Amino acid sequence: MLNEQEINKIIKIVKLEAQIILENGGETYRVEDTVMRICRSFGLIDVEPVVIPTGMFITISHDNLATHTIIKRVRRRTVNLSKIDAANLISRQLTTGRISLDEAIIQLEQIIGDKSKPKILTATASALSAGFFTLLFNGSLFDFFIAALCGAVIQLFSFLLQGEDMSNFIISLTGGIFTAVIAITATQIFNMGNMDLIISGAIMPLLPGLAMTNAIRDTIQGDLVSGVARGTEAIIVAIAIAVGVGVVLKTLILMGGGLN
Amino acid sequence: MTIFTNFFYSFMASLFFALLFNAPKRSLPVTAAIAGIGYVVFILITQNLGSKPLGFFLATLIMGLLCEIAARVLKMTTTTFVTIAVIPLVPGLGIYRTMQFIVQNNYEAAVQIGIPTLLAAGTIALAIAISTFAVKLFLHFWQQ
Numbered sequence: 001m002l003n004e005q006e007i008n009k010i011i012k013i014v015k016l017e018a019q020i021i022l023e024n025g026g027e028t029y030r031v032e033d034t035v036m037r038i039c040r041s042f043g044l045i046d047v048e049p050v051v052i053p054t055g056m057f058i059t060i061s062h063d064n065l066a067t068h069t070i071i072k073r074v075r076r077r078t079v080n081l082s083k084i085d086a087a088n089l090i091s092r093q094l095t096t097g098r099i100s101l102d103e104a105i106i107q108l109e110q111i112i113g114d115k116s117k118p119k120i121l122t123a124t125a126s127a128l129s130a131g132f133f134t135l136l137f138n139g140s141l142f143d144f145f146i147a148a149l150c151g152a153v154i155q156l157f158s159f160l161l162q163g164e165d166m167s168n169f170i171i172s173l174t175g176g177i178f179t180a181v182i183a184i185t186a187t188q189i190f191n192m193g194n195m196d197l198i199i200s201g202a203i204m205p206l207l208p209g210l211a212m213t214n215a216i217r218d219t220i221q222g223d224l225v226s227g228v229a230r231g232t233e234a235i236i237v238a239i240a241i242a243v244g245v246g247v248v249l250k251t252l253i254l255m256g257g258g259l260n
Numbered sequence: 261m262t263i264f265t266n267f268f269y270s271f272m273a274s275l276f277f278a279l280l281f282n283a284p285k286r287s288l289p290v291t292a293a294i295a296g297i298g299y300v301v302f303i304l305i306t307q308n309l310g311s312k313p314l315g316f317f318l319a320t321l322i323m324g325l326l327c328e329i330a331a332r333v334l335k336m337t338t339t340t341f342v343t344i345a346v347i348p349l350v351p352g353l354g355i356y357r358t359m360q361f362i363v364q365n366n367y368e369a370a371v372q373i374g375i376p377t378l379l380a381a382g383t384i385a386l387a388i389a390i391s392t393f394a395v396k397l398f399l400h401f402w403q404q
Contacts, residue, residue: 025281026339081283081340088337117282125279132273136299137353138261155280200356205277209350210343216385217392242359250363 002042007065009101010042013094015070016108018049018056020087025079027214028052028226034091041095053077053229077168079210086111119159126155126205134201142193143201146186150179150202172237175206176244184252199245206241208234263300270299270348278344287340290330294345298323302349312376316383320346324391342388351380 002010017038018031028051035049035058046061055074061067090107093099099107130151131144139147154175161170183198211234219227261269274295278288302319306312327341354377361370 025343026337030337030339079281079343081278081281081287081343083282085284085287085336085340092335122280122282125276127276129273129276129280132269132276133348133352136266136269136273136348196353196356196360200353203356204273204347204350204352205280207347207350207352207355209347210281212381213343213346213385213388214339216382216389220389220393238355242355245356246359246363249360253363 002044002062002065004065006042006101007044007060007062007068009105010039010044011060011068011070013101013104013108014038014058014060015072016105016112017087017091018051018058019072019074020083020108020111022051022053022056022074023076023078024083025077025081025210025214026084027217027221028223029218029221031056034088037095038091041097052225053233080117083111083114123152123155123159127152129205130154130202132201133204134197137197137201139194139197139201140192142190143198146183146193147198147201149186150182150198151205153178153182154202154206168233169236169240172206172240173244176203176241176246177248178244179203180245180248184248203241203245206237208237211237263303266303267296267300271296274344274347277347281344283340283344284336286334287330287336290334291327291341291344294323294326294330294341295348297326298345299348313379313383316349316380317387319349320384320387321391324388325395328391328395338392346384346388349380349384351377354380 014035017034021031021034031051032049036047039047039060044060044062047058049056049058056072058070059067087108090104094104127148131148134143134147157174157178158171179199179202183195183202187193187195211230215227215230215234218230271292275288275292278291283291298319301322302315305315305318323345324342327338327345330341331338354373358370358374358377361373
């Protein structure tokens with residue numbers, strides 16, 4: 001039989017788990033699933049989690065004890081697959097009884113507090129990813145280096161905006177602008193390389209692949225609200241990138257330069 | 261480009277893309293290999309059967325199934341694999357070309373490129389969903 005203290009610990013764990021998974025790019029049904037699993041493993045059968053991309057409502061009832069409800073607003077959403085994986089591991093260990101409630105709380109708080117995302121590594125990854133996409137589109141070695149430059153610049157700029165509310169949209173828009181400006185400038189100055197391949201390679205890491213996939217997965221799973229929300233996010237981000245690139249191309253045309 | 265260079269480039273592109281999204285180290289080689297295999301499948305189908313939509317669908321379906329298997333073998337979430345692995349197939353070139361035609365006021369060409377691009381994106385997402393539920397269904401009947 002669970003006492004009030006244990007219930008409170010479980011509620012705290014559930015809240016932290018849900019927050020980590022949702023903030024770092026997990027699907028809403030995964031959050032609900034994790035919450036149910038943890039609660040069931042402690043004999044709490046009467047659990048109702050409702051999770052949407054911007055927040056969650058979880059009610060846990062138990063015989064003889066008060067009903068508990070958690071409402072949590074999630075504002076900051078990024079993609080950090082390592083954190084989802086770590087939270088997943090903790091819930092697995094907890095439900096199979098390999099770690100105690102206290103240990104789980106400590107570990108989950110560590111994951112939330114972990115802000116270290118090595119900047120140089122991330123910028124390099126962004127650069128090389130953009131570069132290899134350009135090569136995949138049949139670009140030359142010159143295109144590879146220019147696309148890598150675009151990828152690095154986008155990532156360095158996104159560090160400046162980290163934590164801002166509108167960052168996702170602004171990064172996509174400015175990412176498109178930076179990419180197009182760098183690609184056009186470089187191909188004009190050196191008079192070589194393929195501007196089209198550089199731009200399309202460099203915008204690949206920005207494209208909302210995760211949001212799009214999650215949108216369809218959520219919709220088919222029956223989470224219609226999440227599906228629509230994620231779908232809108234994906235469309236808006238894709239449009240932001242395209243508009244960023246488009247503005248620069250249009251300026252080039254108006255200034256008298258042609259597109260090949 | 262040969263099959264090998266296609267595999268290599270999409271392997272490397274997804275590997276660094278995975279690092280960008282801070283994917284767990286253990287998953288990196290597997291995800292990148294799945295991305296490479298999927299892209300090669302896509303190229304082979306497109307070249308031999310001449311149908312891009314079919315290429316997108318079958319390649320993503322195969323990737324989705326491989327990701328489900330990898331997730332269960334390595335005991336990690338499917339999201340970790342699938343979101344990274346399908347990236348080489350996402351039609352970045354198509355989105356760019358659509359925009360390029362729009363700013364040139366060539367709306368006919370923009371629609372001609374834009375609609376297949378949109379459909380490709382939808383096909384990829386749908387194929388992932390189908391693979392996920394195929395595995396779930398299979399496990400459901402297997403356990404009975």
